[in-house]
Amino acid sequence: MRQKFFHFLSKLIEKKSLFIIIAATFFSCASIFFASTHIRMNSDYDDLVSEDLPYHKRYKDFLKEFGDQEYLFVVVEKGEDSKRAKAFIDALAKRLKNEATLEEVLWKIDQPKLKTSFPLYLSPSALDATKDFVQSHQAFTHSLLSIHHLASLFSVVNQSFNQVQPSAEHEPVFEKGFQFLNALLKDLSSVLRGEERKAISLEETLMELDPEFDSDAYLRSGELYFLFLMPKKDFGTMEVIAEPLQKIREHLTEVKKEFPEVKAGLTGRPVLAADELAATNKDMTLATTLALLCVGFLFVFFFRSVSRPALAMLTLVMGISWTFAFVALVFGELTILSIVFALILIGAAVEYAIHFVARYQEEIQKHNSLADAVEQTLQTAGRSNMTSALTTAAAFFTFTWTDFTGLAELGVIAGVGIVLCLLAMTLVLPALLYTKDKTLSQEQRRHTFPFQVPALLGLYRYPNRVLLGFVLFLFMLSPFFARVSFDNNLLHLQPDGLESVEMEHLIQEKSSERSWFANVRVDTLEEMQSQIAQLKQLPVVDHVESITKLVPDEQEKKQQIIADIRSKLGNISFPQLSSSVQKNELLHQLDLFQKKILSLQDAAFSSGKIEEVNELEHFSSNITEFSALLQQADEATLKALQAYQSDLLGPLRTAMLLVVQALSPEKLAVSDFPEAITRRYISSKGAYTFYIYPKENIWDPDALDAFVTAVSAVNPNAFGTPYEVHESGKLMRTTFLYSAIFAFAVILFLVWFDFKAIIPTCLAIVPLMVGMFLLVCVMGLLSLSFNMANFFAIPILIGVGVDSGVHLVHRILHERNLSALGTATAKGVLLTVFANAIGFGMMMIASHKGLASLGKVMAIGSITCLLSAVVFMPPLAALLLKLPALDKSARGS
Incomplete structure (x- = not known):
């Protein structure tokens, strides 16, 4: 037919x-x-x-x-000077607010109520603990609020040794307190030596105690500040955010010139996708150009x-x-x-x-006759092409x-x-x-030149030896088969050196913020609070963010506790900040402080805590140095010290005043915040959502799997980017696995339908099966993994393997020996494989690791299919079909 x-x-x-x-x-x-x-x-x-x-x-x-909710993040590192970082953010935000390509720009919660209502964000238990402390340590609390010179500061420090008992709960506070005092002593000594010193910031110390705290309500997590940007997205183009991305980066570059010491960059899932696409386009343009030149040369060389x-x-x-x-x-x-x-x-x-x-x-x-040549070509190559094409199409279907x-x-x-x-x-x-x-x-x-591959004819003279050698070759490589894994980490596909990738790593290292988070939707606050309580207990969860981040819960109860604290404090007076250094009083307090440190050192030594002994000894030496310099200080030096004192205690006094004002907090409501922020937590239908942030880096597949599994155990209806990536990745792998099984069955049937015989059918799929086995073995040998990018090589390689097998078997059956494989059929097979190996292999030069890995797999797979097709399968065919390896003319030559 x-x-x-x-x-x-x-x-x-x-x-x-x-x-x-x-x-x-x-x-x-x-x-x-x-x-x-x-x-x-x-x-x-x-x-x-x-x-x-x-x-x-x-x-x-x-x-x-x-x-x-897929924002772009401008990530700004706090660095040594948080004020410069904030100035950078303000300068950038001022520019971006007027940018037409952006729908939202969020960098701080600008709500005056927050300055006087921040105690409402504390838990009732924390407020109760504060109330108990104030009640039992009223004099100490008044002293703390009344710090007005360095001597009174060290007096409060000395009192704290008697008033506050060290415990595991207070250990982080004590540790940061000692770090602050140690740095302060060093600064004070430097000032007395005539060196210029900027006053150490108490706010910086408080920020280290609370990774979310910022006195000016900037969006902060750990060592990083964030600007959340919502661009206008055009899904009708491949780039989606090309224009806003370009504008943001232009503004970012300009602001960086004003603040060269501030480290900042742009990231977020949309930015990573855009950068990946840009890198892919650039790499593909170069690879395609080189591939066309090389493949074009191959065509001319093979066909003359x-x-x-x-x-x-x-x-x-x-x-x-x-x-x-x-x-x-x-x-x-x-x-x-x-x-x-x-x-x-x-x-x-x-x-x-x-x-x-x-x-x-x-x-x-x-x-x-030219017509006869065309017909014979259709009857041979045309028939093989039909089988090859239908099997490849079936693989895709x-x-x-x-x-x-x-x-x-x-x-x-x-x-x-x-x-x-x-x-x-x-x-x-x-x-x-x-x-x-x-x-x-x-x-x-x-006027064409016959194409010969004499090396193949030489191999086919000894088919049994070739078969034995090839089987030994397969056996030697087989242990590497099991070494190949599937790398799900999408970050591993990104090019090195991209700012967005670098910033993503920085977020992982220096903050608890994540560009990936899970969501849960609930209808009531009670349901939300119940689930959040369970989720916070999970070891894979770093923190949970909800509307209570803006509008605290149990406000009436908290207001009552705060009112009790206010009544316990009684009348508070703030003495005027001293305009001089109380030298003698300061020396006295330093002497007492030194004795406290020596006492702690003796206790540490008795407990065998050598590391603590060394640290306290170093601390003690800093006190001694400052005391000695203070003893010898003249009037001019004391004046410099007084200036430092004012710079240090001025912000502290401002903070203390805010604390007192906050003892009469106003109740906060959703309406106190802009809709751009509240819509993140409450929908127009009145439903609530909250955000579950992972503790580990869930770009790592194992961490992602653990996170999704644990969160789903609490709420099976959770969703979000981690679920999209996790479930879609599983779906893709399952699809490829079952499709490969179905494709093999369909291919086997179609090839059998072409040959109507078992042995030719099996021979035709040998290049595919052995070539794929060899591919995986070589990948194991070279420590290459399959990933979401190079997996697409498989359907193409199926086509290469089946195509080569079908054409070669048809030629063997037609000629009844292997001689003709050294001519036109070999030309077609070799050129096909080399075109794929070179064309796709050019992608190995890509900076995008996914494309580069696709190029490697295609190049390796093309060569392994070629070896299986022209080295292994023909001698096997001669053996199974009982054919002479070569005809008489070939044997004679």
């Missing part, structure tokens, strides 16, 4: 070649026009997975109700011609243009996954053109069952594209070759 079909095609081409070319050209132009006017880009990652999946439906519903390879490439372009029209007609859009179909078609469908042209050049040497809609669409588009390219190679390419060559004389037509 197929013989009659190809005979019919050859007659149609002989009689209607010009019509076929004109019709194909018309349809190609019409396809390009139709596709360009009807295909839109959809670069929304959230549309790659079916909304029928519960975790994804919850996430999409959340976005509709609460709005987009420019025109025939050019016609083959023109035909491929036609097939791809028809596929674009199919996309426009059926889907109307391309996603960030399905857009790679053109690259896949170039890699997979170019094989059919190569094999057709290679066999055509051989047949025109044998036949006087197996993706259609999955809920990973991005992969399903890619599978349909690539599968249909393979079939359309096959149609072009089977109908249009022969017509182009026939039309071109029929104007030439027979001598001009046959």
Whole structure:
């Protein structure tokens, strides 16, 4: 039946070649026009997975109700001077507020009530503890509030040794207190030595005690400040945030010039995606240019011609243009996954053109009639191409069952594209070759150089030895098979040196903020508080953020406790800050302080705590040094010390006044905060959501799995970016696994349908099976892992393996020996493999690690499939089919 079909095609081409070319050209132009006017880009990652999946439906519903929560972060390191960092933030925020490409700019909570209502953010237990302390240590508390010179400061320090008993609960406070006092003593000594010193900040010490605290309500976590930016996103373009990203970076660069000492950068999931796309585009442009040059040279070298390879490439372009029209007609859009179909078609469908042209050049040497050469090429290479294309298309169609809609669409588009390219190679390419060559004389037509691979014929002289050597080779590499793993960490795919990646690492190291967090939606505050209490107990959870971060709960109860504290304190008087240094009093307090330290040192020594003894000894020496310098200080030196005293105690007095004012806090409500902040926690429907931040770096797959599992145990309906990445990653791996199994079954059936015999069928898939096994072994040997990028090499390599096997087995069955494998068929196989290895292998130069790994896997896989196809399979075929390895002429030569 197929013989009659190809005979019919050859007659149609002989009689209607010009019509076929004109019709194909018309349809190609019409396809390009139709596709360009009807295909839109959809670069929304959230549309790659079916909304029928519960975790994804919850996430999409959340976005509709609460709005987009994927902010961009400007990360600013606090550094040694937090005031400079804040000035940097203010300067940048001033610029960004007027930027039309941004919808929201958040960097501080600008609410005056916060300055006098901050005690409401403390827990009732903390307030009760404060009340008890004030009640039992009233005199000490008044002394603390009345600090007005250095002597009174050290007096309070000395009193604290008697008033506050050290405990594990207070250890962090004592540790920071000693660090502050040690640094203060060093500064005071420097001032007395005539060195300029900026007064040490008490606020910095308080900030170290509370990683979220900032006296000016800037958005802070740990050592970092944050600006949250919501850009206008255009999902109709691949770049999505290209314009706002460019504007932000321009402003950031300008502000950095004003504050060169401040370290700052831009990151966030959208920025990482945009930077990844930009790096990919840059790398692909360079790799494609180099690949085209190298593959073009290969074509000319193998075919000794420019025109025939050019016609083959023109035909491929036609097939791809028809596929674009199919996309426009059926889907109307391309996603960030399905857009790679053109690259896949170039890699997979170019094989059919190569094999057709290679066999055509051989047949025109044998036949006087050009029509006979075309028919014989269709009957041989055309038949093999059909089997190869249908098996490759079937491999892609197996993706259609999955809920990973991005992969399903890619599978349909690539599968249909393979079939359309096959149609072009089977109908249009022969017509182009026939039309071109029929104007030439027979001598001009046959002006080609036979392609020989003598090394192959040499190998085939000793098929049993080759088989034994290859099996030993496989056996030696087999231990490396089990070493290959799947690397889920998407951060490992990013290029080195990207600011967004560097900032992401900085967030992990120096703050509890995360660009990934889980969400839970609830209807009532009671339900929210109950779940938060459970989640805070999980070891994988760093903290939980809810509306109570803005509007504290139990405010009435807290107000009553604060009122009790106020009454316990009684009347508070603030003496005026001293305009001089009370030298004698200060020396007296330093002497008492020294005795306290020596007492602690003796106690530490008695307990065998040598490290603490050494630290206290160093501390004691700093007290001694300052005391000695103070004893000798003249009037001018004391004046410098008094200036330092004012700079130190002025902000402290301001803070104390705020504390007293805050003892009459106003109740806070949601309406006290801007909607841009509150919508993050409360929807327009009145529902609540809260944010669960992981303790570990959940870019790491194991940490991600532990986090998702633990949170789901508390609330199975949790969702968010960690769930999207975790579940989608599992779905993708499952899809590839089951698709590979289904594809193998379909391929086996189609190849059997072509050969109608078991042994030829098995031989045809040997290059695929052995090539894939070798690929994994070599990857293990080179310590390469599969990842979300290089996994896409597998469908293409399936095409390479099956294509090579089918063509070689057909030729072996036709010739009944291995001699012909050294000519046109070998040319097609070698050129196909080298084109893939070089074309895709050029991606190894990419800075994007995902692309580079894809290039490595494609290059290695192409070579392993080639070795399996031309070294292992032919001798195996000679053995199983009981054929002579070479014909008489080859054996004689």
